[in-house]
Amino acid sequence: MPGRVLIIDDEPDVCDLLDAGLKKRGFSTSYRTSGEEGLDLLATEDFDVVVADLQMKGMTGLTLCERIVGTRPDVPVIVITAFGSLDTAIAAIRAGAYDFLPKPFELEVLRIAVERAVRHRALRDEVRRLRRAAAEAREFEEMVGASAAMKRATDLLDRVADLDTSVLITGESGTGKELAARALHRRSARRSGPFVAINCAAMPEALLESELFGHVRGAFTDARAARTGLFQKAHGGTLFLDEIGDMPIGLQPKLLRALQERTVRPIGGDDEVAVDVRIVSATNRDLEAAVEERRFREDLYYRIHVVQVEMPPLRSRGTDILLLAQRFVEKFAATTGRPVTGLSPAAADKLMGYAWPGNVRELSNCIERAVALATYEQIGAEDLPEKIRAHEAKHVVVATDDPAELLPLEDVERRYILRVLEAVRGNKTRAAELLKLDRATLYRKLARYGTSD
Known part of the structure; x- marks a missing residue:
C-alpha cells in the first residue's frame, strides 16, 4: 500500500532503522529528529501518516500529537515509546493519536499499523469527498453514481429519454430498475402524463389481464362494475411493466397485440380502445434463455427490447457504495430526526468490503438500521449488521513456483x-x-x- 510517512524521533539511529524498514516495505519516508523540525516539514509537505516517539527532548510526542491534531487533523499520528503503559496509551489517545505502539516492536507490526493509518486517512478523505458529491449529484434525477458502469446506464437513459422507443431495463433484484424507469419518464416528453407501474409477477393471469386491459360489467363473476385497465390509465404517459419475464405465457399474445396495434379490448368488451403509451419493461431474468426455452414469446421480446439498459450490481460500482450510503444517511437522518451526519472510516471500510447480494435495496436497509442505532454523529462499524461486520472478502490467488x-x-x-x-x-x-x-x-x-x- 503506497503512502508517505514522516518519522519523528530524537534518536538518529532509530530514525535510520525505521526509515530503511518502511522504505523496504514500499513506503515513501522522511524523518526529522525533533518535534519542531517535524512540524515545519509537515507545514510544507503532505504526509499520509506521522510516526512519532513519545519521549523526546524539547517538544514531547504528546505535545507534538496535539499540535498535529490542531493544525492537520487529517493526518493520523502513530505514537511509539519505550515507556509503554496503560496511562501513556490513554494519554496518547486523548492527545489525538491514531495508534500507540510500545517498544520494542517488530517492523512488521509497525508496517501493519502504518498501512491501517494510511487506509484510515484515505477512507476519511473519500467519505468527505463523497459527502460533498452526494449534495451536488443531480445528473440524472435521483440516480446517484459516479462509476463507469452507472454512467453508461444513465448516459443511455438520457439518450433515449425523449424518444417513444420501448426500453427494457435489466439487472439483478434491488439494482434500481423502477427508479431508472421513473427517471426516464421524468426526463421524457411525456413527463406531464401519468407513470403507471405494475408487477407482472405479483398476481395470477386472470387478475393481471383485468389490471392491464380492464373489463366490462358482467365480464366474469364478481365483475359488478366496469374497470378501466392500466393501459388506458397510462394514456399519454408511461406504462412500466416490472418483472415482465414472469408474465404468464398465455397472456403474452394479448400484450403483443396491444403493443403492435396501440389498442386494447377490455375483457368481455366488443370495442377496441386506442391508447397512447410508452412501454418501459424491467426484468432480472435472462429473457434470451426464456425465449429459447419457449417460456417467453420471441416476437414480444423484440417488441419490448428495442433499447436495453443494464443496471449494474452494487458490487461492481466501486465507491458508488459510499456515495449512496451518504445519501441514505442524510435521508434517514432527516426522516427520523437523528443527529447522524455521515460514516466513520471503519464503517466505510466494511461497506466497501461487503458483496451486497441485495444491491441498493440491501444498502438502504443497512443504513436505515445504522442511523437508528448510531450512538455518535458518524455511523461506526459497530452500528452495521453483524453479517457486514463479519464479512471477509474472498480473493482467488494464483501464486506458486511448484x-x-x-x-x-x-x-x-x-x-x-x-x-x-x-x-x-x-x-x-x-x-x-x-x-x-x-x-x-x-x-x-x-x-x-x-x-x-
Missing part, C-alpha cells in the same frame, strides 16, 4: 467460467458477454461441466 501445484488450462477455464456465472447470478447472456463467448459455446462448456441448468 509445477506440481499448477492447474491444467481447462481446469482454470472451468473455474473461471463458473465464477463469472456465479457473479452474474446465473444470467447466461451476461456471462457470455463478459467471457466474449457466443451463447451456444457457453452452453456447450456448461454441459461438459455438468452444470447446464
Whole structure:
C-alpha cells in the first residue's frame, strides 16, 4: 500500500532503522529528529501518516500529537515509546493519536499499523469527498453514481429519454430498475402524463389481464362494475411493466397485440380502445434463455427490447457504495430526526468490503438500521449488521513456483467460467458477454461441466 510517512524521533539511529524498514516495505519516508523540525516539514509537505516517539527532548510526542491534531487533523499520528503503559496509551489517545505502539516492536507490526493509518486517512478523505458529491449529484434525477458502469446506464437513459422507443431495463433484484424507469419518464416528453407501474409477477393471469386491459360489467363473476385497465390509465404517459419475464405465457399474445396495434379490448368488451403509451419493461431474468426455452414469446421480446439498459450490481460500482450510503444517511437522518451526519472510516471500510447480494435495496436497509442505532454523529462499524461486520472478502490467488501445484488450462477455464456465472447470478447472456463467448459455446462448456441448468 503506497503512502508517505514522516518519522519523528530524537534518536538518529532509530530514525535510520525505521526509515530503511518502511522504505523496504514500499513506503515513501522522511524523518526529522525533533518535534519542531517535524512540524515545519509537515507545514510544507503532505504526509499520509506521522510516526512519532513519545519521549523526546524539547517538544514531547504528546505535545507534538496535539499540535498535529490542531493544525492537520487529517493526518493520523502513530505514537511509539519505550515507556509503554496503560496511562501513556490513554494519554496518547486523548492527545489525538491514531495508534500507540510500545517498544520494542517488530517492523512488521509497525508496517501493519502504518498501512491501517494510511487506509484510515484515505477512507476519511473519500467519505468527505463523497459527502460533498452526494449534495451536488443531480445528473440524472435521483440516480446517484459516479462509476463507469452507472454512467453508461444513465448516459443511455438520457439518450433515449425523449424518444417513444420501448426500453427494457435489466439487472439483478434491488439494482434500481423502477427508479431508472421513473427517471426516464421524468426526463421524457411525456413527463406531464401519468407513470403507471405494475408487477407482472405479483398476481395470477386472470387478475393481471383485468389490471392491464380492464373489463366490462358482467365480464366474469364478481365483475359488478366496469374497470378501466392500466393501459388506458397510462394514456399519454408511461406504462412500466416490472418483472415482465414472469408474465404468464398465455397472456403474452394479448400484450403483443396491444403493443403492435396501440389498442386494447377490455375483457368481455366488443370495442377496441386506442391508447397512447410508452412501454418501459424491467426484468432480472435472462429473457434470451426464456425465449429459447419457449417460456417467453420471441416476437414480444423484440417488441419490448428495442433499447436495453443494464443496471449494474452494487458490487461492481466501486465507491458508488459510499456515495449512496451518504445519501441514505442524510435521508434517514432527516426522516427520523437523528443527529447522524455521515460514516466513520471503519464503517466505510466494511461497506466497501461487503458483496451486497441485495444491491441498493440491501444498502438502504443497512443504513436505515445504522442511523437508528448510531450512538455518535458518524455511523461506526459497530452500528452495521453483524453479517457486514463479519464479512471477509474472498480473493482467488494464483501464486506458486511448484509445477506440481499448477492447474491444467481447462481446469482454470472451468473455474473461471463458473465464477463469472456465479457473479452474474446465473444470467447466461451476461456471462457470455463478459467471457466474449457466443451463447451456444457457453452452453456447450456448461454441459461438459455438468452444470447446464
